Amino acid sequence: MGTHYKGTKEEVRALNTYIKLMRAAESVTARLNPRIASYGLTVSQFGVLEALYHLGPLCQHELAKKLLKSSGNITLVIDNLEKRGFVRRRRERVDRRLVRVRLTPRGRRLIQDIFPGHVAAIVQEMSALTSREQDTLARLCRKLGLKQQK
Amino acid sequence: MGTHYKGTKEEVRALNTYIKLMRAAESVTARLNPRIASYGLTVSQFGVLEALYHLGPLCQHELAKKLLKSSGNITLVIDNLEKRGFVRRRRERVDRRLVRVRLTPRGRRLIQDIFPGHVAAIVQEMSALTSREQDTLARLCRKLGLKQQK
DNA sequence: CTTCAATCGTTCGATATCAAATGGTTTGAC
DNA sequence: GTCAAACCATTTGATATCGAACGATTGAAG
Incomplete structure (x- = not known):
């Protein structure tokens, strides 16, 4: 899960956090969207x-x-x-x-x-x-x- | 900060969290963007x-x-x-x-x-x-x- | 085999989005 | 007062993005 990148512990952690943050924002937006679109x-x-x-x-x-x-x-x-x-x-x-x-x-x-x-x-x-x-x-x-x- | 909406404690908390999440994702993206665009x-x-x-x-x-x-x-x-x-x-x-x-x-x-x-x-x-x-x-x-x- | 439903990529029309250029307006420096 | 710099909205040209419609292909059911 997360990233496939091989790097230092610090890099992997930062990348993973970054990806999770973006995913969460996109997922929530995607689920909220249809309601707004329905108007x-x-x-x-x-x-x-x-x-x-x-x-x-x-x-x-x-x-x-x-x-x-x-x-x-x-x-x-x-x-x-x-x-x-x-x-x-x-x-x-x-x-x-x-x-x-x-x-x-x-x-x-x-x-x-x-x-x-x-x-x-x-x-x-x-x-x-x-x-x-x-x-x-x-x-x-x-x-x-x-x-x-x- | 966050929201100007008057609602229950639960609503205000959820709205505030939602806004902060979206802002963080947008801000980070906006700061990462120029690097990618420069290529x-x-x-x-x-x-x-x-x-x-x-x-x-x-x-x-x-x-x-x-x-x-x-x-x-x-x-x-x-x-x-x-x-x-x-x-x-x-x-x-x-x-x-x-x-x-x-x-x-x-x-x-x-x-x-x-x-x-x-x-x-x-x-x-x-x-x-x-x-x-x-x-x-x-x-x-x-x-x-x-x-x-x- | 034949046919029908599902899958996949493309196209289309609408809206979003940016950066850069433009033109009108205001303000500050002199 | 004049003029230059700053500010504001618009326009333009490119890419993104979606949903829906479409055509080709595959797979499954009979």
Whole structure:
């Protein structure tokens, strides 16, 4: 299992941990995906709606940062959400470089419909771990995710 | 940090763990990416070369399963690798439905060039955690990744 | 043998994703 | 005040990615 690479103990351990981390993230995503897709949304679209729902109207570069995507990508995702009437763009008056994105009533209804089941599905996924284990996992992931200067 | 969602303790914990897991995977990937890209490869292309390197020639559906991608996707990735002369396709004689993919000498040289540095980069990433923590993370991720029959 | 279901790779249409280039806008330095 | 640097969204061209439809091949059931 894990890796077939022959290396030092340290290397094998790091590779194994890396692979397990990626697999876990991919597997959980793959199992959560169908629910979101069943509402006709992609993961990115869902991410945008969810961010707007919980944080209020945001500029596109804020969404890009929040979702770890390029600004060009966000432009497209917003395009597709706007076409279907879930969000609305408005150019800022004070700083005309910015485009503020907000949920339409229709978009708000959609995310309100989806979100409770989404949370339930995540709770279900995480039920493979005890509360203690979940906290440990979160802590270790956080250490890994942090920007390391070097 | 984590989530802005107001829910039960269990829900907040699960959501927080989920977000941290996804962030960690994305962050590590994002930091590993530039190295691979500097060789003119995408992550998927690298994944294929690495699998062929360590496991030997494989059929496309085996690659798809290994990399958790659709068969249609693998077709395209192999197309692009083949165009550049890193892999070669050959139709199986016994079972003519199968297409076996193998590294060319050029492809082998490339992955041999890249891989050591890739391992070093992963070791560097994982150095944010102690050996003990890495093992714990791997174990918890493994529990999460496993298929759970409802 | 024949036929039918399963398997495998490809194609298609839609969306995602990035990096780089572009054009409009703002801000800071002078 | 002017101008250059920084910032923001969009566009473009390439690759990724999926699901679904498709055609070829195989295997199994009769």
